[in-house]
Amino acid sequence: MRRRIRILNVRGNNNSGYFIYQAVMAGTIFTSLLNAQDYTASNSYDLYEVSSIEELNDVVGEKYFKLSSFLVKKNSKTSYTTARTSGRSNDRLNISLFIALPFEKSNTVWYGIEYKASMSNYLSEAEKNRTYRKFMDSWEIQFNHNNVYGARYFEKLRHSDELDGYVNAIQLRYPKLDRQDLTILIPHKDAFTERSNNSLGWTFGSFAIGSFIFFIMVLVPQINEDELKRLKSGRPSKDDDLKEILRALNPMGEYKGTALLVWINIFAFLVMIVMGINIISPTGHELLAIGGSRKEEVLNGEYWRLLTSVFIHGGALHLLMNIMGLGLSGFVLEEKLGQHKLILSFLACGLLASLSSFYFNNNVVSVGASGAIFGLFGIILAFTVIKVFDSQVRRFIWMILIFYAGVSLVLGTLIGGIDNAAHFGGLISGFVIGYFLMLAYNKKSIDPK
Known part of the structure; x- marks a missing residue:
């Protein structure tokens, strides 16, 4: 379908607008599969x-x-407590409290109860502390009134963030117990037949809704006759952004x-997924366990964290944003530096950025x-100042700096949760490295060879 939608003249320009069509198709498939997965996971067990x-x-x-x-x-x-951010710009702070109760006559099978609370991540630290204390007081009351014998059936937890919490x-309390031997049972007080929550109906319903929307979208634009002839003749598309990206x-x-x-x-992110770490909003504890950098650990001799933390990301969105920035900056610089100097520059700037974060932050887990x-x-900024690039490329580069670097720095200042110490440290160190690269290559041009 990616090739076929290119026969549409979207807004009279066949080089733009296809992303919306692809997003509707991908969203339809994703939503349907998500509901199908939920139904399958619930109904594959008696x-x-x-x-x-x-x-x-x-x-x-x-399972049941x-x-x-x-x-x-x-x-x-x-008990064990976790805190994760969610929402656009990490505007929500979600607290989960996992309570584990041992069953009689077993030290490996446990009864699990979870309590949750959510607050705005924009609150002051004092307000967050008050909200947290209120939550900690309220769960004790709920727990004391909880009838643990009112469960109609139990669900055995498989590998998940909830299982890790319990x-x-x-x-x-019992550090000698092997986590591989532990079984967590979650009580359910509703009927066993209600476990799927109509996910099967939503599987087909969401696909029908998405398909109808896509059908209407196909009817709106005119047909690009040249592209249609190319498709029928089997010739490659005149413009194919995906092939350019893959190339x-x-x-x-x-x-x-x-x-x-x-x-x-x-x-590195796939390794995180295989290890079971939350791919949307991993906790600082999880990031630290796989190589994140924090001052206390580095001072204790774990210097390798200053480099490993560069390749670890705090969620899929964090990774996506950095891949975009890396692609834009890498493509611009590699023509001038060559592959080896680009990689060495990336590692040097990453290490210096980590050192900057180490110096200015105390109890912050730095990753990314x-x-x-x-x-x-x-x-790149140093090269533009010294006019290594022509005027057209310089204008494009300034757009990159404004929309990526500038926006990231502003968001880090206004929202928080972003390591601006590492950003500024990397930016300044990169400018200095760029200046010395120009001195080494006669201040005019760089020969990638």
Whole structure:
């Protein structure tokens, strides 16, 4: 369909507007698959009845259980709290409190209860602390009135953020217990037949709605006869943005250095996913565990974090923004520096940005390639000041600096949650590196060879 929608004259210009059509198709497929996944995950298992909690250790591959009889040690609870940001610009702060209760006659099967609260991330620290204390007081009241024996069935948690929360709660009190041996059961007080929440109907309904919207969108524009002839004859499209992007991201292609850096960042993020870390808003604890940088750990001799943190990202949106910035700056610089000097410049700027964050921040987990990318922008800025590029390229570069670097710095100042120390450190170090590169190459031009 990506090729076929190009026969449409979108707004009279066949080189723009296709992204909206592709977004509607992708959104329709994604929504339908999400509902289908929810239905499949809920309805692929039957309700398995066991007479006692000890029998659970002999049951493999089941998800839902009905316990004939059980006892819970409510006074032996242990807890663990997480805080994650969500929403556009991370405007919400979501708190989750995981309470784990041991079952009688078992130290590996636990009863899980979760309490949640949400607040604006724009509140002052004093207001956040008051809201948090109010939440901590309220859950105690709810817990004391919670009938733990009112569950109609239990759900065994698979690998998820919720499972990690309960396991962390248990290991805070019982650190010798192996997390691989722990089983968390979540109580459900509704009927077992209501577990799917009409997700099957929404699977087909969302696809029908998206398809209808796309059908209406197809009827609006005129047909591009030249592109239609190309499609029928089997000739390649005159303009294909996706092929251009894929060609640019080929590690063996024209922009080897930029492509390699992009794929290293993507690979590091895939490793995060495989490790089960939240891909939308990972916690500071999770980021620190996989190589994030913080002053305390670095002072204790873990200097490698200053470099590994450059390739770790705090969520999919963070990664996407940095890939865009890396692509824009890398493509501009690689023509002048060559692949090896580009990679070395990226690493040097990233390391110096991490050092800047280390110096100015105390209890902040620093992650992301943005400091190194700002360093590349600093090199570009030095080159524009010394007029390495022609006037047309310089105008394009200033647009990049305004819309990416400028906006990122402003958002970091107004919203928070962005390591401006690393950004400024990377930008300044990049400008200095760019200046010395110009001195080394006669202040006029750089030979990539």
